Amino acid sequence: MAEFDHGPWTVGEAEDETPVRKTGRERVGETLRDRILSGDLAPNERIDxxxxxxxxxxxxxxxxxxxxxxxQEGLVRVAQRSGVIVIGVSPETIMENFTLMAALSGVAGQWAAERITPRQLLRVRELHREIxxxxxxxxxxxxxxWLFHREINKACASPRLQSMLGDAGRMIPRRFFDLFPEHVPCSMDEHDALVGALxxxxxxxxxxxxEQHFEGAAQLLSAHINSLSSSASAN
Structure with missing residues (x-):
């Protein structure tokens, strides 16, 4: 299978292109970013x-x-003597990231409902059933x-908005559902409602x-990071 940016929400592409294979730098960067955002790499931890x-x-x-x-994204600090040190993300930053994604995705959802074609709607329904x-x-x-939300974002018919979603989406952990499997039933209910609105x-x-799709997710991840920080401080 071609490599995608798996995650709870799409980063969206303007055209239906076949994804190109990622470079080593991109693969390493995405993995380290995800580990930092999910708390696997803690603040002040040195990257070997x-x-x-x-x-x-x-x-x-x-x-x-x-x-x-x-x-450059503010997730690590690179020093000549100490090497690469994780800065990490705070619960407040996580809430901020999700708020931005919620606002952008909300607009995309609204425009998609107004502009979606019958063929696109059929594809969204197919993906919903497969999920x-x-x-x-x-x-x-x-x-x-990922494909479900990508199809909705494509249906908004705004390459500029899709590009903005791509920038914001990089700050959302790709492993969200691995961290919080209990969030899946709620997400499916929200998917049902979203397909109906479209x-x-x-x-x-x-x-x-x-927008509501993000609220509970943000609180879960924020609490998770806060818990990891508290455990690290206690140790």
Missing amino acids: LDAVAEEFGTSRTPVREACLSLA RVAVQSGDDFATLN ARGDGAAARQIT
């Missing part, structure tokens, strides 16, 4: 460049390049969920449902 290079079967160069990109089957059978549904052409409802 040699260990990461060995994990990905690459040289130190793409690992260091990936860390420099993460430094439900995957959840019930215990199969991995991350890719299907079918009715109800832009206001689609926007409200999409």
Whole structure:
């Protein structure tokens, strides 16, 4: 399967293009970013460049390049003597990230409800059914969920908005449902409501449902990061 940015919400693409294989720097950067955002890499933890290079079967160069990109995003600090140190994210930053994604995705949902074509709606419904089957059978549904939201974001027919979603989406952990499987039933209910709003052409409802899709998720992740920080301080 081609490589996608799996996650609870899509980053959206303007055209239906076949994704290109990612470079070593991109793969390392995405993995480290996800580990930082999900709390697997804690603040003040040092990233071992040699260990990461060995994990990905690459040289130190793409690992260091990936860390420099993460430094520009404010997730790590690169120092000549101390190496690469994780800055991490605070619960407040997580809430801020989700708020931005909620606002952008809400607009995308509203525009999609107003502009979605019958063919796009059929595809959204197909993906929705496939997600439900995957959840019930215990199969991995991350890719299907990504495609579901990607199709909705494409239906908003705004390449500019899709680009903005892509920038904001990088700050949302791809492993969200791995961290919080209990959130899946709630998400499926929200998917049901969202598909209904799209079918009715109800832009206001689609926007409200999409924004609510983020509220509980933000609180879960914020509490998770706060718990990890408290445990680290206690130790």
